[in-house]
Amino acid sequence: MIERVFPALARLNEEQHAAATFEGDQLRILAGAGTGKTTALTARVAWLVDSGIQPERIMALTFTRRAAREMVHRTATLLAESSASTRSRRRSRVLGGTFHSVAHRALRRHAAAVGLPEGFSMLDSGDAADVVDMVRDEHGVAKAGRRFPRKATLLDVYSRAVNTQRPLSVVIDEVAPWCVEHLEAIADICRGYVARKRLLGLVDFDDLLLYWRAAAADDRLGPRLASEIDHICVDEYQDVNALQVDVLRALRRTDPRLTVVGDDSQAVYGFRGASPRHLLDIATVFPSIATILLERNYRSVQPILDVANAISDGAPEGFMTRLHTTAVDGARPQLVRCGDEDAQVDAVCDRILAHREEGIALREQAVLVRAAHHSDLLELELSRRRIPYVKYGGLRFLEAAHVKDLICLFRLADNPRDELAWFRLLQLVEGVGPVRARRAIEALGVDQPGTDAEILMRWPLAAEQLPAPSRRTADAFIVALRRADGESIGAHGERLRDALSPLIAAAYTDASARLADLDALTTAAHSAIRLSDVAADLTLEPPSSTGDLAGEPAIDEDWLVISTVHSAKGLEWDVVHVLNAADGNFPSDMALTSKEGLEEERRLFYVAMTRPRRHLHVYVPLRFHYRPRGRDDDHTFGQPSRFLSEHVTQCFDTSTATCAESPPVVSIDAGIRVGVELEALWS
DNA sequence: CAGAGCCGCCTTTTT
DNA sequence: GGCGGCTCTG
Numbered sequence: 158m159i160e161r162v163f164p165a166l167a168r169l170n171e172e173q174h175a176a177a178t179f180e181g182d183q184l185r186i187l188a189g190a191g192t193g194k195t196t197a198l199t200a201r202v203a204w205l206v207d208s209g210i211q212p213e214r215i216m217a218l219t220f221t222r223r224a225a226r227e228m229v230h231r232t233a234t235l236l237a238e239s240s241a242s243t244r245s246r247r248r249s250r251v252l253g254g255t256f257h258s259v260a261h262r263a264l265r266r267h268a269a270a271v272g273l274p275e276g277f278s279m280l281d282s283g284d285a286a287d288v289v290d291m292v293r294d295e296h297g298v299a300k301a302g303r304r305f306p307r308k309a310t311l312l313d314v315y316s317r318a319v320n321t322q323r324p325l326s327v328v329i330d331e332v333a334p335w336c337v338e339h340l341e342a343i344a345d346i347c348r349g350y351v352a353r354k355r356l357l358g359l360v361d362f363d364d365l366l367l368y369w370r371a372a373a374a375d376d377r378l379g380p381r382l383a384s385e386i387d388h389i390c391v392d393e394y395q396d397v398n399a400l401q402v403d404v405l406r407a408l409r410r411t412d413p414r415l416t417v418v419g420d421d422s423q424a425v426y427g428f429r430g431a432s433p434r435h436l437l438d439i440a441t442v443f444p445s446i447a448t449i450l451l452e453r454n455y456r457s458v459q460p461i462l463d464v465a466n467a468i469s470d471g472a473p474e475g476f477m478t479r480l481h482t483t484a485v486d487g488a489r490p491q492l493v494r495c496g497d498e499d500a501q502v503d504a505v506c507d508r509i510l511a512h513r514e515e516g517i518a519l520r521e522q523a524v525l526v527r528a529a530h531h532s533d534l535l536e537l538e539l540s541r542r543r544i545p546y547v548k549y550g551g552l553r554f555l556e557a558a559h560v561k562d563l564i565c566l567f568r569l570a571d572n573p574r575d576e577l578a579w580f581r582l583l584q585l586v587e588g589v590g591p592v593r594a595r596r597a598i599e600a601l602g603v604d605q606p607g608t609d610a611e612i613l614m615r616w617p618l619a620a621e622q623l624p625a626p627s628r629r630t631a632d633a634f635i636v637a638l639r640r641a642d643g644e645s646i647g648a649h650g651e652r653l654r655d656a657l658s659p660l661i662a663a664a665y666t667d668a669s670a671r672l673a674d675l676d677a678l679t680t681a682a683h684s685a686i687r688l689s690d691v692a693a694d695l696t697l698e699p700p701s702s703t704g705d706l707a708g709e710p711a712i713d714e715d716w717l718v719i720s721t722v723h724s725a726k727g728l729e730w731d732v733v734h735v736l737n738a739a740d741g742n743f744p745s746d747m748a749l750t751s752k753e754g755l756e757e758e759r760r761l762f763y764v765a766m767t768r769p770r771r772h773l774h775v776y777v778p779l780r781f782h783y784r785p786r787g788r789d790d791d792h793t794f795g796q797p798s799r800f801l802s803e804h805v806t807q808c809f810d811t812s813t814a815t816c817a818e819s820p821p822v823v824s825i826d827a828g829i830r831v832g833v834e835l836e837a838l839w840s
Numbered sequence: 841c842a843g844a845g846c847c848g849c850c851t852t853t854t855t
Numbered sequence: 856g857g858c859g860g861c862t863c864t865g
Contacts, residue, residue: 221854257855282855362855396854429854528852590842624841697855723853747852761853 165200165235173197176449177204179416183446185394185439186418189478190465190767191456194418195727198392199231201416202251205388212236214387216408217253220396220426222698223549224727228392229253252386256401257362258697260369263382264360265690270378271368274358274609276571279693284577285361286312291576292349296342306336306343315347319363320430322399356604357574366400373407383411393727394419394439398430406442415443422469422476425723425761427753454480456729456770458487460808465767467805472759480767490766490773492801492809497780502538504814505734508774509544509717512732517772519545521731523718525765527743531736532719539717546717549724559661559671563678564692566653570638571689573612574603582634585660588627596622613639630660650682650691722765733769738762738777739795762800775809777801 169177173193176186177200188194206212217232219225232251252259268275290308310333318328325344329336336343354364372378389408394417409415417439424433439446454462462480469476495501509522526532532548539546562585565578576598583594600619601612616635620628637656640649654675662668685691737743744758766773777797
């Protein structure tokens, strides 16, 4: 019996079991929140492995990093479990990750074949905006004196056009109609942006997918890539965009085997060009695909599902799935009206600690917010009460200036054409500003034909553009950039760090913490194949704190989770606190310009409501400060979220939180995690 | 020309 | 509060 070999299968219900052991080539699993999507998908991976496919020939893809991590982790656990009970199969993992990280791995192996330099530079969104801005400046649009879209807007329309595979004019009509008069100029800038990246060996997030698709569609390379994979699994398929569908189609053109899982009522990445239509209409791309529905919820007690279903009732077209469970008993969700944001913060902390007294650990509780900054006040109070927490979606390690500096050095070591990195690096030198940096880069000729080595040989010319006292420092960087014969990657990384360290030490009073960050980065270089990989990995998978980079600090420590709703998708906790359920915050007023925007907010609200297993608390502050951190007392009155209709509110017990005078400072366990304290450091 | 300092603007979600 | 763009000074 296969169940004896696979305990995982025995734990599944009938539908999940049918999905996991489906014998056909192509399967779509449509499943509501908490119905065991990932369980079914990971069980399917285990089943595929048992039926003879090697794990590393199964590709597991998702859109978000957290979902990818979850999936990779769960399949690894399951495979370890099954290999322990069967023959001693060698430990191996599925080929998994986000679309972007898997694309990156493929491109590093086949860079030359798709026309990329070996050590291409990976741009984060800030870098990409800077490249757009360079092109924008060259077009002289600012001089025209007329209002012209800013770099962020330009990058947004460019990215949307690429990801939805629709013409720029259509995208602009839809998301930035006020830019229509500049269509021609914007198109020029997009072309210039593409050309510039190509010339300098730069790759942005969207390029990862574009090049991957090109590789998969190529007559020579495509079959090779396809032949390395027996089965592709895609989780959160409602979040894929047209470009990602293209990639899948190209990878599956000879071997059809594919499993996708998704829930149209949790589609919340429209702003990235995703559309739930790809899930619902998948048969237009993969005509022979079969469908299995999962509707029984295993996560939440019925009173919580009642809220979810009531929200679904409010959607103009309703959601496809209606959730039900056999766990009919349970606490009614709590709707907590708060006088203002301070009262909200107190109410949240009090309830968190009360649940903890009941025996629900902090790590079984989460605070969810629509926008990352919504938790700012709460974080202050948590620190004051010494309640440890980890925040997902806050300030990133990568955004700290000194980290970015070393990353740029790592990028330059492999790609001397990286104009962006040069521009940043040169300005680190005292006496060098934007003008001299630009002249030096001009002298290097990063955009001239020829070999990479020739660029560094032109350095003496570039140095002439710098004031004499600056040259020594700059020269030291150039020396460090050259990798010595037979030198290891780790040793090279150390020399680059040593070149940068004195500048960091001189520039900051808190230099020791920053130098420690550089050490952590350098350590990562020791196990890398290229320094540009270290840079790219950090861009694709930024750690949420220094602690993460150095390794998990204290494993048995208990901490609360704070997360954006977007990052919380696919996850669950015993207790969930949802903050700022007020109109303008949730739904965000930024999204209210279109009907689609509002519906996406509704699905996001639905995602938030379906995260808890046992306890749901929704907080509605009615009075807001205009400026969240402002010292003044300017405030405005808000309305409860429009999603909290009469029909929905009936599913809650409503209470009003009174403003506590001065809540006692309750100190628990160990101190705050490192990431928390670092936030202040990087301000 | 670099760099300090000031003013006004904005402020979502992720790879 | 924070950032980008601007002006003023050395």
